[in-house]
Amino acid sequence: MSEKYAIGVDVGGSHISSVLVDVSSGNIITESLSEVKVDNQASANEILDNWAAAIAQTMLFTDREKLIGIGFAMPGPFDYKNGVALLKNVAKYDSLYGMNIGDELKKRLELPGEMPFRYSNDALSFAIGECWGGEASKYKNVVAITLGTGFGSAFLSNGVPVIEGDRVPESGYVYHIPYKEGIADDYFSTRWFLGEYKRRTGITCSGVKEIADRVGNDEAAKTLFYDFGSNLANFLVPVLATFDADCLVIGGNISRAYPLFSAAFQRVLCERNINIEIMISELMESAAMVGSARLLDEEFWTKMEPLVAKI
Structure with missing residues (x-):
């Protein structure tokens, strides 16, 4: 079976981290870890450019045809089903309000529109990662x-x-x-x-x-x-x-x-x-990235998808 990888992304208040994960095993590709500092009060373009820069760095460690999608551990409030930022008056990322994050990042990363982008909150992603890779x-x-x-x-x-x-x-x-x-x-x-x-x-x-x-x-x-x-x-x-x-x-x-x-x-x-x-x-900072990458495992996603609209 050919190798398949997903990128797991953890969006924090002051940085974004991303890493390549082998979806068959849950193992991270350590050298693909990328972290970029982010000013959460910056313009939408600056924030999204920084997010894209981190993900692009991680993407260098796999062939694009082996990349099956990107999962995000995203702070709320957020429309996790549709990928739309709803953060407002929470002292971070206000400039992204109402934006479809997947659409914006796919343009910057030159990824096809059908590439799956999936989302969960940070605490759930952490727990999923620990129960998959820990x-x-x-x-x-x-x-x-x-x-x-x-x-x-x-x-x-x-x-x-x-x-x-x-x-x-x-x-x-x-x-x-x-x-x-x-x-x-x-x-x-x-x-x-x-x-x-x-x-x-x-x-x-x-x-x-x-x-x-x-x-x-x-x-x-x-x-x-x-x-x-x-x-x-x-x-x-x-x-x-x-x-x-x-x-x-x-x-x-x-x-x-x-x-x-x-x-x-x-x-x-x-x-x-x-x-x-x-x-x-044991995974600590990596747990949320591993957990968000697991959203691209189709068997797991069939169980997770009905929940996403409710978180």
């Missing part, structure tokens, strides 16, 4: 969360997203679920660490890593991670139990600090009788 593929009911600027989530059963029904929150999103004095996103994101550490110590830090680096000789920093782990576990217990999850995958920048909150996190799960496999993402 160790999570061994498990039936997987919950994937991303801890970073925001609190992302996805639920997969046998590798396919579950976004409706009694087992999952609406659309598979947990960030908006009420928690303590706000919503989950207020407590399980970078801004909680920075705000809470400043409230407790009066010290302003630039990121979670800076606080993590203080743990060795700063009791406040150590306690902060303990509290985070306890809070996160208490929040997730009913979510994991309702889905009958047998695996939890944790990604995002804050996951790098997992050793600092793992004891508190696992203690609460144990006390609440939640016995599941906990994995820190």
Whole structure:
């Protein structure tokens, strides 16, 4: 069988990354990885030119006849079925509002109009990637969360997203679920660490890593991670139990600090009788690209396509 490749693209707030993926195996072609910085407040033309530049660099690593399509992990709001940007008043990519991204990029990349361009959101793409190319593929009911600027989530059963029904929150999103004095996103994101550490110590830090680096000789920093782990576990217990999850995958920048909150996190799960496999993402930044490339696997797409219009 001839080789077939898809390009997986991850659109971030300040950059775009793309990589070539072998759709028969889920393996990435490491040398094809391309990343371009993007000013998300720039004109539509400048943004799209930068996106096209990254994808064009990745395309150099395969013959065009072997390229079966391009998948995008795209932040919302976005019309994932039709490929139309709906971002407005969200402090990024406002200039793309109403534009068909596929049409614009195909012109710049000189790709045929019938070339499939497929889209999913970033959290779902991350989870799909982990359940295709990572160790999570061994498990039936997987919950994937991303801890970073925001609190992302996805639920997969046998590798396919579950976004409706009694087992999952609406659309598979947990960030908006009420928690303590706000919503989950207020407590399980970078801004909680920075705000809470400043409230407790009066010290302003630039990121979670800076606080993590203080743990060795700063009791406040150590306690902060303990509290985070306890809070996160208490929040997730009913979510994991309702889905009958047998695996939890944790990604995002804050996951790098997992050793600092793992004891508190696992203690609460144990006390609440939640016995599941906990994995820190092995693919990390590559997961969303691998997951978006899988949208070009036709067997998988038949299961995914009905969901795309609902996310």
